[in-house]
Each structure stands twice: as C-alpha cells, then as structure tokens.
Amino acid sequence: MLHTSNRIKMPLGFWEGLRRLGMATHDVVRKAQLPITIITEPVVTTAQYFAIWQAYSDLIDDTAKGIIKLATSFETDHYPPAVLAAYHARDYRDALKRMARYKQLCPPESLRITEEGEHCTIELEWLYTEQPGPPMLVGITLAFLLELGRRGTGQPLRAKFVEFSHSIGDVQTLEAYFGCRIQIGANCNRLTIHREDLDRPFVSYNAELLEILTPVLDQSLNEQQRSRSITEMVKWIMKRSLTGGRPDIQTIASELGMSDRTLQRRLTDEGTSFKHLLTQVRHEQAREYLADPSLDIKEVAFLIGYEDQNSFYRAFRLWEGDTPSNWRTEYLGANLIN
Structure with a gap:
C-alpha cells in the first residue's frame, strides 16, 4: 500500500465494477490511450489514474x-x-x-x-x-x-x-x-x-x-509517512501557495505541524534547503506554465510568485540561459515537430 507522490494504487475491484456495469474494460483503456496491460497493473501514475476516470466518463451517456x-x-x-x-x-x-x-x-x-x-x-x-x-x-x-x-x-x-x-x-x-x-x-x-x-x-x-x-x-x-520525504511534502505545499507571492518557511512549517527550525534541520538532513527548494519549484512550475501557450508571460510570472516581470526574466535567464519567450517558442516548435 506504500506509494510515492505519483504512484496511485488502483481500487480493488475497480475493473470488475466496470464489467458489472456492462462496460468493456478494453474500451475504457483504449479511450484513455493507455496500454492494455494497465488492467493488470496494481499501481498507476496520477495522469493515468485521471485518464482512466475521464475515459469512463466519456463512454457513459451522462x-x-x-x-x-x-x-x-x-x-x-x-x-x-x-x-x-x-x-x-x-x-x-x-x-x-x-x-x-x-x-x-x-x-x-x-x-x-x-x-x-x-x-x-x-x-x-x-x-x-x-x-x-x-x-x-x-x-x-x-x-x-x-x-x-x-x-x-x-x-x-x-x-x-x-x-x-x-x-x-x-x-x-x-x-x-x-x-x-x-x-x-x-x-x-x-x-x-x-x-x-x-x-x-x-x-x-x-x-x-x-x-x-x-x-x-x-x-x-x-510506514508511508516515515518513508515520504520532507522535501517532497514541502515542494507540494510550495506549489499550492506560490501564486502572487513567496511562501515563507514559517507558514509551511506550521502546515506540517513543526517549527521552522525543525523543518530547516530536516531539510538539511535530506541534503537541501528551503531556499533551494523554492528556486527549484519556481523553475519547474515556470517550465510547466510556459508550455501552455494560453498563458502570457506576465501571468506565468505571477503564478510562480513574482510580483514584477523583470525579476522573473532575470531568474529564468539564470535557470535556462534564455528568455521565457524564446524558451517557449523553441519548446512549442519542438513539440509541433514531434
């Protein structure tokens, strides 16, 4: 029953439940655009899990x-x-x-x-x-x-x-x-x-x-809570609270039920720091948002916690060696070819 943040245990009897409703499981898998072997897999990713539910929804009349x-x-x-x-x-x-x-x-x-x-x-x-x-x-x-x-x-x-x-x-x-x-x-x-x-x-x-x-x-x-790294939990909370501001260590420590000093010590034990994780999360989220052409650069800057666009530009140049707009153009162009 243990999992990582992107490993979902499929509910026991899920596929059997679909069969009882008269739905062919193969049709659901094909609609979800997943390999047929997924039916026998006890663990799937979050994206696969959501795709399966969406496929079931698409195949039902209402x-x-x-x-x-x-x-x-x-x-x-x-x-x-x-x-x-x-x-x-x-x-x-x-x-x-x-x-x-x-x-x-x-x-x-x-x-x-x-x-x-x-x-x-x-x-x-x-x-x-x-x-x-x-x-x-x-x-x-x-x-x-x-x-x-x-x-x-x-x-x-x-x-x-x-x-x-x-x-x-x-x-x-x-x-x-x-x-x-x-x-x-x-x-x-x-x-x-x-x-x-x-x-x-x-x-x-x-x-x-x-x-x-x-x-x-x-x-x-x-066992699951002991095995889940504090780094993983901090990054998840940061991603939730980035928009329009910079999450501070006191707020996140409080959400985890510990002092900021204890949190910093735990992060040090795992070979990282709060500042490093914040930079990492902003970088990861910037790439994710820039991959969506419907968001303009100003919106992306706000969504990852930068109040002014110039600060975002400077940070992104340090991360990728290029401007956000150039990176987006190259990314979208490469994916269009693929």
Missing part, C-alpha cells in the same frame, strides 16, 4: 448516471481494506473519520471533515497535483461518502447541500440521488450532511474485524 451507477453497484465484498474499515465502523462519524484517515493510503484524493453547528462538511482536495481530478471521479467520491452512510446505517440518508466546481451532467438526476440542492460552479467540491446523522449507529458494525484491520492499516499509514 456523467450523473455514471456516478450513481458506480457508487451504488459496488458490492461491499469488493471493498478494499481501507473502505471495509469504514463500512464496519461503529457509527457514521467513525466511518467518515476512518475514510479521511485511510484515504491517505490511496491518493490523490484527500478529505477534509468539519463539524459546525447543525452541519458536517466533507471537502475533497487533491494531493501532490495541481491538476483537478475529472468531474466523474469527484462525483463518485462524494456520492460514495453518502452511500457509505446509507449502507452502514440502513437508512435512506439525505445530504443537506452538495457543491461541484465543474459541470457534472444531469443535475436533476444527482439532486434526486443526494436528496438535496446541488450547486455547480462552486469554488470547491464539497458534501454537506446533517450533523445529527453522524451519531447514527452502523448495522454493519463489526468490532472483531476492526480489531484485525485497524492495526494493519495504521501500520501501513505510519
């Missing part, structure tokens, strides 16, 4: 129908261990906490749960990637969180409110499934449920099974 079909048809006996631990939890609150905790073993999705007043919100975020996940994947993730509550409690739970950042197909179909109003074009992807539902006990509660699963999953999570 995104909303595809979301509901997959969320409701997945048999509990095909749940991976992390989801089994949630399904057999004591109550809905315990189940959601386990989902959020063990989701770290299966990136790139991350769940942030907040209880406030009469509501509980579960917001979907992306780990290690700036690229937003396909709407189909977003929809299934949020739908399954409600499905988990329905199956666990044995009750027809209804959500309070659902927000999606992108178009998600037939909204009325989804509103009927979630049992609430849905907002499209929101600034986040979020499921809001009734807080009182969190106390509902699960009829599927299995204390003996949890005693077996929990220590194994916790050990996997601890």
Whole structure:
C-alpha cells in the first residue's frame, strides 16, 4: 500500500465494477490511450489514474448516471481494506473519520471533515497535483461518502447541500440521488450532511474485524509517512501557495505541524534547503506554465510568485540561459515537430 507522490494504487475491484456495469474494460483503456496491460497493473501514475476516470466518463451517456451507477453497484465484498474499515465502523462519524484517515493510503484524493453547528462538511482536495481530478471521479467520491452512510446505517440518508466546481451532467438526476440542492460552479467540491446523522449507529458494525484491520492499516499509514520525504511534502505545499507571492518557511512549517527550525534541520538532513527548494519549484512550475501557450508571460510570472516581470526574466535567464519567450517558442516548435 506504500506509494510515492505519483504512484496511485488502483481500487480493488475497480475493473470488475466496470464489467458489472456492462462496460468493456478494453474500451475504457483504449479511450484513455493507455496500454492494455494497465488492467493488470496494481499501481498507476496520477495522469493515468485521471485518464482512466475521464475515459469512463466519456463512454457513459451522462456523467450523473455514471456516478450513481458506480457508487451504488459496488458490492461491499469488493471493498478494499481501507473502505471495509469504514463500512464496519461503529457509527457514521467513525466511518467518515476512518475514510479521511485511510484515504491517505490511496491518493490523490484527500478529505477534509468539519463539524459546525447543525452541519458536517466533507471537502475533497487533491494531493501532490495541481491538476483537478475529472468531474466523474469527484462525483463518485462524494456520492460514495453518502452511500457509505446509507449502507452502514440502513437508512435512506439525505445530504443537506452538495457543491461541484465543474459541470457534472444531469443535475436533476444527482439532486434526486443526494436528496438535496446541488450547486455547480462552486469554488470547491464539497458534501454537506446533517450533523445529527453522524451519531447514527452502523448495522454493519463489526468490532472483531476492526480489531484485525485497524492495526494493519495504521501500520501501513505510519510506514508511508516515515518513508515520504520532507522535501517532497514541502515542494507540494510550495506549489499550492506560490501564486502572487513567496511562501515563507514559517507558514509551511506550521502546515506540517513543526517549527521552522525543525523543518530547516530536516531539510538539511535530506541534503537541501528551503531556499533551494523554492528556486527549484519556481523553475519547474515556470517550465510547466510556459508550455501552455494560453498563458502570457506576465501571468506565468505571477503564478510562480513574482510580483514584477523583470525579476522573473532575470531568474529564468539564470535557470535556462534564455528568455521565457524564446524558451517557449523553441519548446512549442519542438513539440509541433514531434
């Protein structure tokens, strides 16, 4: 279950789930423009993972129908261990906490749960990637969180409110499934449920099974966190917070739950420094943004944290020995030939 930032463990039973829906797995792979051997691969890259979900979405008549079909048809006996631990939890609150905790073993999705007043919100975020996940994947993730509550409690739970950042197909179909109003074009992807539902006990509660699963999953999570380099985590946070400014070590250290002195020491132990990583991230992001012809140079400078364009030009010359505009022209020309 261990992974690096760009290694995604495919959900157990995913391909079987597609077959049960009457979809040929080979068609999905071809649509995703991936090698057919991907079906037997337990681990894929983030780009491949997103391509598979997008292909499934493209082959379904309507995104909303595809979301509901997959969320409701997945048999509990095909749940991976992390989801089994949630399904057999004591109550809905315990189940959601386990989902959020063990989701770290299966990136790139991350769940942030907040209880406030009469509501509980579960917001979907992306780990290690700036690229937003396909709407189909977003929809299934949020739908399954409600499905988990329905199956666990044995009750027809209804959500309070659902927000999606992108178009998600037939909204009325989804509103009927979630049992609430849905907002499209929101600034986040979020499921809001009734807080009182969190106390509902699960009829599927299995204390003996949890005693077996929990220590194994916790050990996997601890091993993963120890193996993940601090350098990797700092770079990911930097990429999220570059736009329009320069992230400082105090802010990033706080997000990692440590002092800036401890963070600098950890980075030194890994043979790098905060300043070096910031330069490296800006360089990597500059190349990535310049490869997109829809962004002008001024926008690229802002996106990687330079308030004035001249500072960006000077930095880029040091990195590449050329101006941003010349580099872009050569890059786009070379890719056109290839």
